[in-house]
Amino acid sequence: QVQLVESGGGSVQAGGSLRLSCAASGSISSFNVMGWYRQAPGKPRELVAGISSGGSTNYADSVKGRFTISRDNAKNTVYLQMNSLKPEDTAVYYCNVEARFSLTWYWGQGTQVTVSS
Numbered sequence: 001q002v003q004l005v006e007s008g009g010g011s012v013q014a015g016g017s018l019r020l021s022c023a024a025s026g027s028i029s030s031f032n033v034m035g036w037y038r039q040a041p042g043k044p045r046e047l048v049a050g051i052s053s054g055g056s057t058n059y060a061d062s063v064k065g066r067f068t069i070s071r072d073n074a075k076n077t078v079y080l081q082m083n084s085l086k087p088e089d090t091a092v093y094y095c096n097v098e099a100r101f102s103l104t105w106y107w108g109q110g111t112q113v114t115v116s117s
Contacts, residue, residue: 010114017083025076066082
C-alpha cells in the first residue's frame with residue numbers, strides 16, 4: 001500500500017506563489033506517473049499537471065507558464081510550484097500516483113489552496 005502526504009497548501013493573494021509537496025511512503029517505492037489534480041466547489045476534478053518517471057511533463061492549458069511540476073525519485077516526492085496564482089486556481093489539490101508494477105493509482109487526502117483577489 002501507499003500513503004501520500006501532501007503539504008504546502010494555504011491562502012495567498014492573487015499574484016502570489018505556493019509550493020505543494022506530496023511524499024509517498026509504504027510498501028511501494030517506485031512509481032510511473034505522478035501528478036496533481038484539483039477540484040473547485042461544484043466542479044469536477046481536473047488534471048493540473050503530470051510527470052512521468054522519465055521526467056516528461058504535461059499541464060492543463062490554464063496553468064501552462066505559471067505552474068511547474070517536478071519530482072525527486074530518491075524521495076518519492078512530487079512537487080508543484082505555483083506562481084502568478086489567480087482566484088480561479090482556488091481548489092482542493094490532490095496528489096495522484098501510479099505504482100510502477102501493479103499500475104494501481106493512489107490519491108492523497110487533498111490540500112486546500114485559496115487565492116484571494
